Amino acid sequence: MFIKLTMLLIFFAVMIGIGFYCRKHATDVNGFVLGGRNVGPWLSAFAYGTSYFSAVIFVGYAGQFGWKYGISATWIGIGNALLGSMLAWVILGRRTRIMTQHLNSATMPEFFGRRFQSNRLKICASAIVFIFLIPYTASLYNGLSRLFGMAFNIDYTVCIIIMAVLTGVYVIAGGYMATAITDFVQGIIMLFGITAVIGAILKNNGGFTEAIHSLAAFTDETVSSQQGVFASFFGPDPLNLLGVIILTSLGTWGLPQMVQKFYSIKSEDSIKKGTIISTLFAIVISGGCYFLGSFGRLYSDRIDIAAEGYDSVVPTMLSNLSPALMGLVIILVLSASMSTLSALVMASSSTLTIDFIKDNIIKNMSEKKQLLSIRILIVVFIAISVVIAVIQYKQNITFIAQLMGVSWGALAGSFLAPFLYGLYWKRATAASVWTTFIFGSGFMVCNLLFRSHFPAILQSPINAGAFAMVAGLILVPVISLFTPKPEAPFISAAFSCYDKTTQVPVKEDLGK
Numbered sequence: 001m002f003i004k005l006t007m008l009l010i011f012f013a014v015m016i017g018i019g020f021y022c023r024k025h026a027t028d029v030n031g032f033v034l035g036g037r038n039v040g041p042w043l044s045a046f047a048y049g050t051s052y053f054s055a056v057i058f059v060g061y062a063g064q065f066g067w068k069y070g071i072s073a074t075w076i077g078i079g080n081a082l083l084g085s086m087l088a089w090v091i092l093g094r095r096t097r098i099m100t101q102h103l104n105s106a107t108m109p110e111f112f113g114r115r116f117q118s119n120r121l122k123i124c125a126s127a128i129v130f131i132f133l134i135p136y137t138a139s140l141y142n143g144l145s146r147l148f149g150m151a152f153n154i155d156y157t158v159c160i161i162i163m164a165v166l167t168g169v170y171v172i173a174g175g176y177m178a179t180a181i182t183d184f185v186q187g188i189i190m191l192f193g194i195t196a197v198i199g200a201i202l203k204n205n206g207g208f209t210e211a212i213h214s215l216a217a218f219t220d221e222t223v224s225s226q227q228g229v230f231a232s233f234f235g236p237d238p239l240n241l242l243g244v245i246i247l248t249s250l251g252t253w254g255l256p257q258m259v260q261k262f263y264s265i266k267s268e269d270s271i272k273k274g275t276i277i278s279t280l281f282a283i284v285i286s287g288g289c290y291f292l293g294s295f296g297r298l299y300s301d302r303i304d305i306a307a308e309g310y311d312s313v314v315p316t317m318l319s320n321l322s323p324a325l326m327g328l329v330i331i332l333v334l335s336a337s338m339s340t341l342s343a344l345v346m347a348s349s350s351t352l353t354i355d356f357i358k359d360n361i362i363k364n365m366s367e368k369k370q371l372l373s374i375r376i377l378i379v380v381f382i383a384i385s386v387v388i389a390v391i392q393y394k395q396n397i398t399f400i401a402q403l404m405g406v407s408w409g410a411l412a413g414s415f416l417a418p419f420l421y422g423l424y425w426k427r428a429t430a431a432s433v434w435t436t437f438i439f440g441s442g443f444m445v446c447n448l449l450f451r452s453h454f455p456a457i458l459q460s461p462i463n464a465g466a467f468a469m470v471a472g473l474i475l476v477p478v479i480s481l482f483t484p485k486p487e488a489p490f491i492s493a494a495f496s497c498y499d500k501t502t503q504v505p506v507k508e509d510l511g512k
Contacts, residue, residue, distance in 0.1 A: 004327035011331050012166055014185060015338070019170025019178045026175035029370050033106050033350045034264040035176040037097075041266075041273035043180040046187035048261045048274070049281040050339035052084065052252060053190070054140050058289050058336055061248070063313030066293025067305065068223070069241050070215060070230025073294045076245050077287030083249035085282040089262075089275035092253060095423040095498070096262035097271070102497035106263065107347070108256040108415060109355040115422045116430040117490060119360075124434075126355035128414050128441055129256055130348060132407040134381065137344045138388035139407075140337045160389050164382045167338045171345060172375050176264060179342040186335030187281060193332030194288040200321055205298055218297050230297060239457075246466040251408055254416025254469065257340075257347040292317070341382075349377035406444045409465020413440030417472030425477075426491045432479035436472045443468050 026032040039047070065073045105111040109129060113122025141160045170178050205211040216231035223229070229236045252258045265271055296303070296313040303316050318329055353373040358365045365373075414437045421428040447454060447464040458464045 001323075003323045004330065007324075007327040007331060008334075011189075011334065015166060015170050015182050018181050018185070019173035022174025022178035022181060026173070026177065026371075028367050029106065029354070029374070031177070032175035032371055032374060033346070033354075034260075035180060037101065037264050038266050039177070039180055039264045039270075041270040041277060043184050044261055044265050044270060045274040045277035045281060047180045047183040047339075047343070048089075048258065048278050049085070049285065050183040050187045050190065050336065051257055051261065051343035052080070052282065052340075053285050053289070053336055054340035055333045055337040056139055056340075057248075057286065058194075058333055059314050060311055062289040062293030063296055064293075064310035065241075065244060066290060067296045067310060067313055069235035069237060069294070070218075070232070070297070071212070071291070071294045072233060072235030072238075072241060073290040074287055075234075075241060075290075076248060077283065077285075077290040079245035079249040080286040081279050081282035083245070084252040084286075086275060086279040088253055088258075089271065089278055092259065092420070092423065093262045093265065093271045093275065094268070096259060097265045098497050099423055099494070100263050103494065107351045107354050108259055108419065109351055111422070112418060112433060113355070115494060116418075116428075116433055117487070118430045118433075121430060121433055121437075122355050123360065124437055125415070126351045128411065128437065129351045130356075132410045132441070133257070133344050133348045134384055135388065136407040136411075137341060137348070137381065137385040138392070140341050140344075141385070141389040156393050157390050160386055160393075163334065163338060163341070164386045167341050167345070168379060168382050171342045172378055176346060179339070179346060180264075182342070183339045186339045189328075189335045190285055190332055191281070193328050193335075194285055194292070196325060197318065197321070197329060197332075198288055198292050200325055201292060201295060201317060204320070205295065211295055211298065214298055215295060218300070230294075240460065240463065243457075243460065243463040243466045246469070247409060247412075247462050250416070250469055251412035251465065254412035254414070254419060255408070256351065256411070256415065257343040259419065260343075260347060341385075345378050345381045345385075348381045349374045352377055406448045406461050406465070409447075409461060409468055410441045410444035413444060413465060413468025413472055415440070416469050417476045420473075421476045421480075425480075426495055427480050427485065428476055429480045429483045429486055431483040432476040435479045436475050439475060440468045440472055443471075 030037070061076075062073075065076060099115070100106075100111055103111065103114040105114050107126075109122045109125035112125045113119055141163065170182055174181075202208050202211055205214060212231050216228040218230050219227060220230075220236075223236045226232075226236070235241055265274065293314060296317060299313070299316050303312055305312075318326065321329065353370055357373055358370060362369070417436050418428070418433040421432075444461070444464060447458065447461060451459050454464070458467060
């Protein structure tokens with residue numbers, strides 16, 4: 001207990017210290033929300049990765065999909081690295097940085113408002129962010145309950161409050177730069193932690209080869225009658241596995257807390273390095289989490305899925321670790337949760353202030369008032385998420401848990417296509433964006449309320465979210481071609497930012 005508490009206290013002290021160190025970068029809205037658009041490759045890449053992977057993945061998704069798909073669940077981590085990280089940086093990174101600065105937009109809703117010349121679009125987008133990010137924020141606490149209870153034997157409510165207060169302190173004090181630096185520290189912890197845990201689990205099961213042989217011996221007639229299916233290349237259910245890969249990988253392209261990381265990138269060199277760093281980080285963290293979870297069935301004699309749920313899989317696997325390694329796991333899960341929580345509350349508070357309160361409720365809102373509003377809303381959002389998490393835990397309200405599962409699909413289903421086409425296609429219209437907003441969020445809400453009426457494959461919120469994203473990619477061009485073209489002078493001015501000439505050294509471009 002002494003070892004675990006000492007490690008935890010050192011971690012808390014470092015996080016708070018970073019927050020107060022970064023106060024000098026948080027004196028105006030641009031500095032507080034975007035770090036002055038001057039964040040280097042390592043901080044940007046780690047901020048992206050740690051916002052991507054939270055305790056929801058480490059405890060919830062790794063346990064659930066590892067149990068369902070066996071070793072093939074590792075494909076989810078590979079998809080997260082290649083689609084959710086590498087391609088996102090390659091396709092979105094540079095253009096997002098250029099156009100958002102050109103249009104002077106600090107949030108995703110503000111980008112929609114200015115790119116499509118519609119203040120109502122901006123307000124609608126900010127409402128979608130507010131409605132669907134809050135339940136997603138509350139879900140971050142779920143992964144801590146069993147692990148903290150197992151390690152410290154303290155009430156889950158206390159864990160939630162400690163994590164919320166600590167995150168609030170460093171985010172309010174230092175803004176985006178504080179979250180970027182703490183994300184870097186937390187990312188290092190996550191890399192070491194997941195590597196050490198995988199090594200310990202494999203060692204406890206006789207090594208990699210023996211663990212694979214043991215996994216291949218498992219059969220579950222309710223899943224598949226095929227022998228060795230849980231150790232096979234594509235597992236027992238490739239189609240639903242593909243749905244998980246699409247939602248958890250392509251979904252990041254439309255999440256405001258993820259895309260906003262590209263707004264603050266410092267330079268071209270930072271984009272190139274950040275792409276590589278972010279991809280490698282995702283391979284280790286996401287690939288490692290799902291690879292770890294795939295061995296959950298080796299502990300099936302100690303897990304009752306029907307009674308305890310999938311969230312019990314990973315904590316059971318970790319229950320016999322040494323005190324020092326268990327302390328590292330606790331800090332790993334805290335790091336994963338706090339980094340994502342800080343990104344979500346920053347996105348929510350800045351969006352509500354810049355896109356909703358400013359100019360709509362309070363006219364001529366000064367920089368000082370905007371900063372105060374953002375900091376107050378950070379406290380409000382964290383408090384709301386704590387209340388939701390505690391109520392769900394105490395009352396065991398499954399409706400809230402379902403709403404959390406829907407939120408990722410609703411956000412990505414609404415925003416992914418309009419944002420992508422808005423960066424690349426001059427013909428995209430405001431009408432197509434409205435259509436995608438209504439379809440994406442409406443489809444996922446209907447899936448939550450009337451799930452039994454959906455086709456069998458779409459009754460899963462994961463598959464429904466993947467469908468909403470793919471549908472948006474079709475809706476935007478189709479609706480745009482049947483609605484009036486945007487104003488040519490404005491579009492030319494908006495896309496002119498890509499045509500500016502810049503000089504580079506001959507080592508980077510040989511010329512003609």
